[in-house]
Amino acid sequence: MTDNAPKNPLTLLGLGDMGTALARTWLAAGHALTVWNRTTAKAETLAAEGAVAAASPAEAVAASRLVVLCLLDDASIDSALEGVDLTGKDLVNLTTGTPAEGRARAAWAEERGARFVDGGIMATPTMIGVPEAGGYVFYSGSRGLFDTHREVLEVPAGARFVGEDPGHAALHDVALLSAMWGMFAGISQAYALIEGEDIAPKDLSPLLSEWLGAMGFFVGNAAERLTSRDFTTGVVSNLAMQVAGSGTMLRTAEEQGVSAELVSPYVELMRRRLTSDPAAHGGEDTVGAITLLKR
Incomplete structure (x- = not known):
């Protein structure tokens, strides 16, 4: 192979913002890329940049062993690939979905003679x-598929394989996003509290970043306690203290004319853990409240 020869070929179905970004990185890296999109304009744009625009999903799938899906949702996969021969194909699904959808899609792919990895x-x-x-991508499912195509998958972003359960990529994804949203909620509450005060957001910003960094220890602490189920050893600020202090937070929000809807669910969770058995749980770390979330 010469330096100018196309590298490992692949097919990409779906050219939304993410799909287009993925396509351009593979093209820039010299990979032979076949693309398909329900509306043809985006495929035509990429064809002008070196991709091959397929007229149908079947034509696109037939062009490569490695087929990457980056469609609107899980139902879009059924719509795009209905009746398409997937025998011998390696499907990498980067369509946003749930763990259950990832597992069901893996079984669906196996029934059609394809290997499958969810992302x-x-x-x-x-x-x-x-x-x-x-940036990076979580992958789970067929280890053989991942190992075969890892070099190609690492072109757009880092690749992290998190197990052969096809649902675990989506589960890791949503777990991290859930933590992010919770953090965003707290940050939003902090800025809302100073609205209308002689405190500039840009002055609070470095203090907020520093404080959140200092509180990052909670991530590892929670993992250790949930593993050991020991919520009492070495506790510095116990549940009873946190619940007592939560009243000040809620009263301050009321005084400032700010809704407490972003923080009150967590306060209520801690209170519920405490009141279920004050003697047993009052001295615990707040991590014990997490156990109430599992239905």
Whole structure:
């Protein structure tokens, strides 16, 4: 193979913002890329950049062993691939979905003679193809498929294999996003509290970043306690103290004319853990409240 010869070929179905970003990184890296999109304009744009625009999903799938899906939702996969021969194909699904959808899609692919890996993208489109941005993709399912195509999959972003259960990529994805949203909720509450005060958001910002960094120890602490189920050893600020202090937070929000809807569910969870058995739980770390979330 010469330096100018196309590298490992692949097919990409779906050219939304994320799909287009993925496509351009593979093209820039010299991979032979076949693309398909329900509306043809985006495929035609990429064809002008070196991709091959397929007229149908079947034509696109037939062009490569490795087929990457980046469609609107799980139902879109059924719509796009209905009646398409998948025998011998390696399907990598980067369509956003749930763990159950990933597992069901893996069984669906196996029934059609294909290997399958599900993915969870931990990046925005602007982070794709930018290693220093720190984006990566969780993958789970067929280890053989992942190992075969790892070099290609690592072109757009880092690749992290999280197990052969096809649902685990989506589960890791949503777990991290859930933590992110919770953090965003707390940050939103903090800024709402100073609205209308002689405190500039830009002055609170470095203090907020510093404080959140200092509180990062909770991640490891929670993992250790949930593993050991020991919620009492070495507790510094116990549940009873946290619940007592929560009243000040809620009263301050009321005084400032700010809704407490972003923080009150967590306060209620801690209170519920405490009141279920004050003697048993009062001295615990707040991590014990997590156990109430499992239905």
